[in-house]
Amino acid sequence: MPALTSRAFRGIAAATPKDAPMTEIADPRDRLIVALDLPSVQAAEALIDRIGDAATFYKIGYQLGYAGGLALAERLAARGLKVFLDLKLHDIGNTVEEGVRSASGSGATFLTVHAYPQTMRAAVRGRGAGLKILAVTVLTSYDDADAAEAGYGLPVAELVAKRAAQAAEIGIDGLVCSAAEAGSVRRIVGPDRLIVTPGIRPAGTEAGDQKRVMTPGDARKVGIDHVVVGRPITGAADPRAVAQAIVTELA
Numbered sequence: 001m002p003a004l005t006s007r008a009f010r011g012i013a014a015a016t017p018k019d020a021p022m023t024e025i026a027d028p029r030d031r032l033i034v035a036l037d038l039p040s041v042q043a044a045e046a047l048i049d050r051i052g053d054a055a056t057f058y059k060i061g062y063q064l065g066y067a068g069g070l071a072l073a074e075r076l077a078a079r080g081l082k083v084f085l086d087l088k089l090h091d092i093g094n095t096v097e098e099g100v101r102s103a104s105g106s107g108a109t110f111l112t113v114h115a116y117p118q119t120m121r122a123a124v125r126g127r128g129a130g131l132k133i134l135a136v137t138v139l140t141s142y143d144d145a146d147a148a149e150a151g152y153g154l155p156v157a158e159l160v161a162k163r164a165a166q167a168a169e170i171g172i173d174g175l176v177c178s179a180a181e182a183g184s185v186r187r188i189v190g191p192d193r194l195i196v197t198p199g200i201r202p203a204g205t206e207a208g209d210q211k212r213v214m215t216p217g218d219a220r221k222v223g224i225d226h227v228v229v230g231r232p233i234t235g236a237a238d239p240r241a242v243a244q245a246i247v248t249e250l251a
């Protein structure tokens, strides 16, 4: 995979509004969500120790969740760290509603569902106090060709916009999209819903399987609330330093 450079982002950055407002967040570290995409709880705890107080917010997804990570989520929340449970639920309404209800007792701050109207309505019905539901619009590993291959008749930007409008109408708390769509999503959903953007790559780092990417500094300018960063931190020789640099870029 080619390394990404500032030049690679120039087109995207030029197309976005300058210094769009971000939601007020008291601690700038809360803007960075570190994706704990690791094979074991032991590996995750070792990374959290190395990062120390440079990060306050961690995401637990499939890889760690199916390897004991759900219990870890409860322990991290009990320690005062913020937890994003990235379960990306999508099923019949009853199953989603009851799954969200179960997750509401975990102490997590965020939980993801896919942005299908039936799924989002069910998630809102099951949502307990303190848990915010994020709807994943179109995965950041998709481009227009991938959307067409999956059977969608809209380009990614239009599909994201359509799903963002549906999510806002249903009462979802926040959207997951790429930073490239954050400006248009903000105009659709208004100031009160969260915009959370994966596909974030510090300049010079590998995109890997991500297709809609942006640097933390450019993402800051388009009004995101939180960024999600995995491999650039989990694979770094000094994960604490990378986390600190990203928080500085976002501040």
Ligand SMILES: O=C(O)c1cc(=O)[nH]c(=O)n1[C@@H]1O[C@H](COP(=O)(O)O)[C@@H](O)[C@H]1O
Pocket (backbone or CB within 6 Å): 035, 037, 061, 086, 112, 136, 138, 139, 140, 141, 176, 177, 198, 199, 200, 208, 210, 228, 229, 230, 231, 232
């Ligand atoms: O819901 C997510 O967090 C998510 C949505 C999306 O569209 N794209 C995306 O990459 N993610 C997650 O964000 C993280 C990105 O990881 P890196 O590509 O390693 O930075 C992974 O844990 C993905 O599962």
